[in-house]
Amino acid sequence: MIDVARTAGVSLGTVSNVLNNPAKVAETTRRRVEAAIGELGFVRNGAARSLSSGTSSTFGFVVIDLSNSFFLDMARGAEQEASGSGMNVLLANADLDDAKQHTYLDLFEEERVAGVLLAPQQNAAGETTSLRARGMPLVVLNDPSVGPEVWTVQTDNVHGGHLAARHLIELGRRRLVFAGPDDLAVVRQRFEGVERAVRESGGAVTLERIQTPGVRVEDGRRVGDELLARPAHDRPDGVVAGADLLALGLIQSLVVDGRLRVPEDVAVVGYDNNRAAWNSVIPITTLDQAGEEMGRRATQMLLAQLDGSPADGRRSVTLEPFLIPRESTVGR
Amino acid sequence: MIDVARTAGVSLGTVSNVLNNPAKVAETTRRRVEAAIGELGFVRNGAARSLSSGTSSTFGFVVIDLSNSFFLDMARGAEQEASGSGMNVLLANADLDDAKQHTYLDLFEEERVAGVLLAPQQNAAGETTSLRARGMPLVVLNDPSVGPEVWTVQTDNVHGGHLAARHLIELGRRRLVFAGPDDLAVVRQRFEGVERAVRESGGAVTLERIQTPGVRVEDGRRVGDELLARPAHDRPDGVVAGADLLALGLIQSLVVDGRLRVPEDVAVVGYDNNRAAWNSVIPITTLDQAGEEMGRRATQMLLAQLDGSPADGRRSVTLEPFLIPRESTVGR
DNA sequence: GGTCCGGATTGAAGCGCTTCAAGCGCCCGG
DNA sequence: CCGGGCGCTTGAAGCGCTTCAATCCGGACC
Numbered sequence: 001m002i003d004v005a006r007t008a009g010v011s012l013g014t015v016s017n018v019l020n021n022p023a024k025v026a027e028t029t030r031r032r033v034e035a036a037i038g039e040l041g042f043v044r045n046g047a048a049r050s051l052s053s054g055t056s057s058t059f060g061f062v063v064i065d066l067s068n069s070f071f072l073d074m075a076r077g078a079e080q081e082a083s084g085s086g087m088n089v090l091l092a093n094a095d096l097d098d099a100k101q102h103t104y105l106d107l108f109e110e111e112r113v114a115g116v117l118l119a120p121q122q123n124a125a126g127e128t129t130s131l132r133a134r135g136m137p138l139v140v141l142n143d144p145s146v147g148p149e150v151w152t153v154q155t156d157n158v159h160g161g162h163l164a165a166r167h168l169i170e171l172g173r174r175r176l177v178f179a180g181p182d183d184l185a186v187v188r189q190r191f192e193g194v195e196r197a198v199r200e201s202g203g204a205v206t207l208e209r210i211q212t213p214g215v216r217v218e219d220g221r222r223v224g225d226e227l228l229a230r231p232a233h234d235r236p237d238g239v240v241a242g243a244d245l246l247a248l249g250l251i252q253s254l255v256v257d258g259r260l261r262v263p264e265d266v267a268v269v270g271y272d273n274n275r276a277a278w279n280s281v282i283p284i285t286t287l288d289q290a291g292e293e294m295g296r297r298a299t300q301m302l303l304a305q306l307d308g309s310p311a312d313g314r315r316s317v318t319l320e321p322f323l324i325p326r327e328s329t330v331g332r
Numbered sequence: 333m334i335d336v337a338r339t340a341g342v343s344l345g346t347v348s349n350v351l352n353n354p355a356k357v358a359e360t361t362r363r364r365v366e367a368a369i370g371e372l373g374f375v376r377n378g379a380a381r382s383l384s385s386g387t388s389s390t391f392g393f394v395v396i397d398l399s400n401s402f403f404l405d406m407a408r409g410a411e412q413e414a415s416g417s418g419m420n421v422l423l424a425n426a427d428l429d430d431a432k433q434h435t436y437l438d439l440f441e442e443e444r445v446a447g448v449l450l451a452p453q454q455n456a457a458g459e460t461t462s463l464r465a466r467g468m469p470l471v472v473l474n475d476p477s478v479g480p481e482v483w484t485v486q487t488d489n490v491h492g493g494h495l496a497a498r499h500l501i502e503l504g505r506r507r508l509v510f511a512g513p514d515d516l517a518v519v520r521q522r523f524e525g526v527e528r529a530v531r532e533s534g535g536a537v538t539l540e541r542i543q544t545p546g547v548r549v550e551d552g553r554r555v556g557d558e559l560l561a562r563p564a565h566d567r568p569d570g571v572v573a574g575a576d577l578l579a580l581g582l583i584q585s586l587v588v589d590g591r592l593r594v595p596e597d598v599a600v601v602g603y604d605n606n607r608a609a610w611n612s613v614i615p616i617t618t619l620d621q622a623g624e625e626m627g628r629r630a631t632q633m634l635l636a637q638l639d640g641s642p643a644d645g646r647r648s649v650t651l652e653p654f655l656i657p658r659e660s661t662v663g664r
Numbered sequence: 665g666g667t668c669c670g671g672a673t674t675g676a677a678g679c680g681c682t683t684c685a686a687g688c689g690c691c692c693g694g
Numbered sequence: 695c696c697g698g699g700c701g702c703t704t705g706a707a708g709c710g711c712t713t714c715a716a717t718c719c720g721g722a723c724c
Contacts, residue, residue, distance in 0.1 A: 010704090011703065012704085012705075013703070013704055013705070013706095017702095017703085029702080052709050053709085054709070
């Protein structure tokens with residue numbers, strides 16, 4: 001910067017003003033400085049800047065699994081909202097590894113980013129103690145298990161499960177199956193919603209729960225195989241899958257291996273509005289959790305924390321998922 | 333750090349040594365300092381650190397489109413390799429927007445990261461001038477259009493196209509179609525390889541090229557519809573798609589709308605080994621470009637540049653793609 | 665007892681920027 | 695003609711760390 005100042009024949013402070021408060025600098029001076037900057041190819045040192053000013057223009061977003069398009073949507077939403085305020089979002093992919101997630105949270109804390117977004121698997125509260133102790137703006141996304149002291153954006157999974165089941169019931173389905181792993185809080189909540197809808201049917205509808213080890217396509221195929229092995233009268237006519245990939249595998253197994261018709265024989269609802277669901281041969285009815293919207297809201301909360309949030313600011317936002325009917329339930 | 337020093341009863345320099353050269357510090361002193369660090373919840377300021385030392389422990393990776401699993405694989409590979417050397421990788425998603433790509437490159441330059449990885453759409457050479465002028469370590473991935481002055485990791489798209497076409501020809505296919513956009517250099521090269529394979533067949537095989545506007549699923553569906561509209565004898569018996577999503581859409585159109593059999597009536601080869609290809613009802617034969625390996629190699633080159641690369645270091649690595657046969661060509 | 669040596673520790677000088685009180689001209693009103 | 699005010703610009707004091715020459719101290723050796 002000294003070189004720029006010398007070239008332009010001004011002082012250090014003026015160069016700094018051109019960069020940060022151009023309005024304070026006289027037109028002609030500013031032009032001279034800008035010319036010098038261009039000539040010398042000067043790019044200001046962000047480390048020095050944030051050390052000196054105590055602020056940074058970047059948010060860090062730690063994502064547990066970027067290969068899941070739901071999380072990528074969040075990142076996209078965060079990016080949109082942030083860039084509207086002149087902020088940048090840097091992503092860290094934990095790749096389903098809790099240790100990596102921890103490493104990256106530490107990294108962002110060290111780098112003194114302006115704020116941190118975290119989309120964990122679940123139970124992330126413990127990971128954020130240090131961040132919060134430092135007073136670093138933080139918002140946790142999609143983790144129902146954190147306490148009220150943490151800012152969060154969530155979706156109402158119980159409601160989503162309820163919508164999914166009601167959709168099937170309204171289509172006349174009476175023998176429902178819910179498939180999904182038991183160890184994910186969000187999936188348990190979806191199941192809860194399904195249960196409620198079934199209860200509300202007043203005994204007209206039956207519900208069975210099938211456990212899966214995870215939410216991958218293979219897990220879904222296995223459920224499909226299991227159902228195919230049953231006698232026809234023992235098969236469900238409607239399935240709520242705890243996640244889209246599960247639904248995708250299930251449908252593939254049913255349709256390709258088993259020659260069952262979807263939705264005629266079995267209607268299937270997924271969850272997540274994952275990109276994989278769009279690209280399925282039989283497009284999958286699903287619950288959209290508005291990942292982009294979550295990212296946007298979370299970033300708004302981060303920005304609010306930066307300007308010293310209003311005392312009455314709500315620390316937790318819950319978005320409502322909505323059903324997207326596609327061929328896997330309503331045919332075409 | 334001053335607080336830590338005071339609490340532990342040592343000087344600033346010693347605390348710094350505990351952090352950076354623990355071997356230089358006596359066992360007992362080190363323990364005292366570490367205790368103080370724990371007690372005070374001290375986390376060192378990365379901005380100050382990199383300002384002072386002139387180095388940073390993070391690489392920046394600008395990716396043109398993280399929703400493409402090929403790029404995400406690169407990121408994963410880069411992460412692996414970097415963490416082996418105590419480095420971190422921060423991701424920036426340009427989301428197919430060249431302006432954003434530029435913004436993020438500038439950001440990483442400002443932040444003085446230890447090195448930059450760039451996986452652009454194409455023609456990224458111009459974007460990197462400033463970075464290179466600064467002497468910042470840089471590796472460009474998957475862009476055949478950059479010059480020899482830029483370090484790159486690429487894959488041999490001509491070879492890949494050749495493999496794809498030869499595979500079809502060996503399976504007895506004689507009327508080939510290549511589908512893909514004309515404005516992507518990598519796709520043009522794949523076509524070139526296909527052409528070569530056809531030429532080598534000595535006239536036994538015909539080749540037709542169908543242009544698509546992009547490489548999305550919809551583009552593939554449209555190609556499928558076009559083929560279905562033709563009289564049967566005018567349809568190809570083998571298709572090389574310029575990308576997996578294209579192949580996915582094509583197959584969906586052919587199989588679901590047109591009641592053609594894949595691979596019996598038409599065999600289809602994709603390109604990329606995109607996750608979407610795994611999850612297709614008819615798993616798609618594809619060319620794997622070893623995204624993770626590319627990320628790993630690129631990071632190795634970055635690390636080499638950091639230690640002052642050997643003068644004879646090769647600035648460009650080209651990896652060979654390999655064919656993964658699946659049901660869309662060989663049935664099951 | 666005196667010297668020398670080497671490992672452990674210290675303290676001050678930056679790293680490149682932002683910030684802000686102070687200074688400099690210049691113009692306006694009285 | 696003078697004082698005051700205003701718009702620009704300046705220069706120095708940090709920001710929190712790393713680095714390295716200088717210092718300290720205890721033991722080995724003569």
